[in-house]
Amino acid sequence: MACSETDYGYLRELVMRQSSNLIDPSRNTLFDARLAPMVRQAGASNLKDLVSLLKDDKQPQLHRAVAEAMMINETSFFRDKPSFEILRETILPQLIARRVEERRLRIWSAASSTGQEAYSLAMLICEHFPELAQWDVKIIGTDLSRPVIESAKAARYRRMEVNRGLPARMLVKYFVRDGEEWEVILQVRRMCEFQHANLCAPLPKLPLFDLVLLRNVLLYFGCSDRSRVFSEVHRQMEPEGYLMLGNAEQAEDSTTLFEVEFASGSYVYRPANGS
Numbered sequence: 001m002a003c004s005e006t007d008y009g010y011l012r013e014l015v016m017r018q019s020s021n022l023i024d025p026s027r028n029t030l031f032d033a034r035l036a037p038m039v040r041q042a043g044a045s046n047l048k049d050l051v052s053l054l055k056d057d058k059q060p061q062l063h064r065a066v067a068e069a070m071m072i073n074e075t076s077f078f079r080d081k082p083s084f085e086i087l088r089e090t091i092l093p094q095l096i097a098r099r100v101e102e103r104r105l106r107i108w109s110a111a112s113s114t115g116q117e118a119y120s121l122a123m124l125i126c127e128h129f130p131e132l133a134q135w136d137v138k139i140i141g142t143d144l145s146r147p148v149i150e151s152a153k154a155a156r157y158r159r160m161e162v163n164r165g166l167p168a169r170m171l172v173k174y175f176v177r178d179g180e181e182w183e184v185i186l187q188v189r190r191m192c193e194f195q196h197a198n199l200c201a202p203l204p205k206l207p208l209f210d211l212v213l214l215r216n217v218l219l220y221f222g223c224s225d226r227s228r229v230f231s232e233v234h235r236q237m238e239p240e241g242y243l244m245l246g247n248a249e250q251a252e253d254s255t256t257l258f259e260v261e262f263a264s265g266s267y268v269y270r271p272a273n274g275s
């Protein structure tokens with residue numbers, strides 16, 4: 001039996017409650033496609049049945065799994081190359097100059113998905129800033145979805161994934177092939193950690209960050225949740241840190257918290273109270 005508009009409305013609300021992601025009613029078929037495996041796993045005969053199960057189910061796991069299955073986890077190595085150029089040419093050199101005494105950098109890949117963003121940054125650092133091998137550098141990736149966090153921790157990628165954005169030279173240098181997959185080498189993996197965090201809920205204990213990449217996630221939130229995320233991110237940043245958004249994303253309604261540092265392709269901000 002097909003799902004009614006009320007059932008889809010229930011699923012939209014569930015995803016909103018769990019993740020703050022807005023799903024437009026015009027995209028109802030996305031629920032059918034993404035939740036088909038869960039229908040089978042839960043022993044339901046169709047999506048309508050799954051909705052009934054969800055309504056009766058008081059355990060949070062099934063609700064959480066539905067929200068996680070609806071996330072858009074699209075990512076790739078060195079996504080938006082010009083952003084990585086800005087990081088290499090300007091932001092990292094400035095941070096390194098500022099942290100030369102402490103020899104410590106903390107970087108946050110907020111909404112890290114399967115880890116390509118964090119590992120790209122780690123490879124960029126190994127490649128262009130070899131002196132940081134002696135520093136305490138940590139790139140922390142967080143995401144709402146536990147399956148993508150597990151996949152980021154595994155650091156293993158299929159041919160299709162390493163073929164997207166990763167120069168062949170870097171594939172050879174920073175990965176080892178294991179059957180049909182490529183595994184990120186230990187030197188790079190050691191720089192990265194991954195953990196679960198919902199950007200729209202109280203955050204777990206995290207350090208203060210010198211650099212935050214908050215890319216390609218804001219578009220899934222409504223206005224008030226975007227403001228909330230900016231306040232949380234602001235609280236997690238060193239006063240002189242940098243915040244980089246995705247291509248064409250802006251901190252429109254949070255300009256009291258941040259000031260624009262660069263605006264070429266991607267916006268890069270500094271906390272407004274920074275020097």
Ligand SMILES: C[S@@+](CC[C@H](N)C(=O)[O-])C[C@H]1O[C@@H](n2cnc3c(N)ncnc32)[C@H](O)[C@@H]1O
Pocket residue numbers: 019020021071072073074075076079110111112113114117142143144145148197198199200214215216217220246
């Ligand atoms: C399109 S991917 C972007 C990945 C990466 N930042 C990039 O630009 O390639 C968006 C990610 O945001 C995550 N996400 C969505 N809502 C979230 C939330 N409330 N808290 C944390 N992560 C969230 C999704 O699970 C997904 O992995």
